[in-house]
Amino acid sequence: MSAQSRFLLVASPLMDCSCAFDRATAMARALDETLHRVAFDYLESLATPRLVNFPALEQIRLSYIERHRRWLEM
Numbered sequence: 001m002s003a004q005s006r007f008l009l010v011a012s013p014l015m016d017c018s019c020a021f022d023r024a025t026a027m028a029r030a031l032d033e034t035l036h037r038v039a040f041d042y043l044e045s046l047a048t049p050r051l052v053n054f055p056a057l058e059q060i061r062l063s064y065i066e067r068h069r070r071w072l073e074m
Helices: 019-030 054-073
Strands: 006-011 034-039
Touching: 006 019, 019 034, 034 054
Parallel strands: 006 034
Antiparallel strands: none
16 A cells, blocks of 8 residues: 655635645645645634524525635635
């Protein structure tokens, strides 16, 4: 069984492309290895429902997560 390297990049939830983001991507590509990207984020307004319209709150939450997911996958 061969050992496979994996890289993990903890990215800013502000969706900034930093030098570390670019270097991690380049290194993983150069070594033909997997790069896992993760961003931890917490929004009080999404975690504590203050809207009466719960379906609308859920749609906002899903949209927020999807936007971050697309950014991390680029």
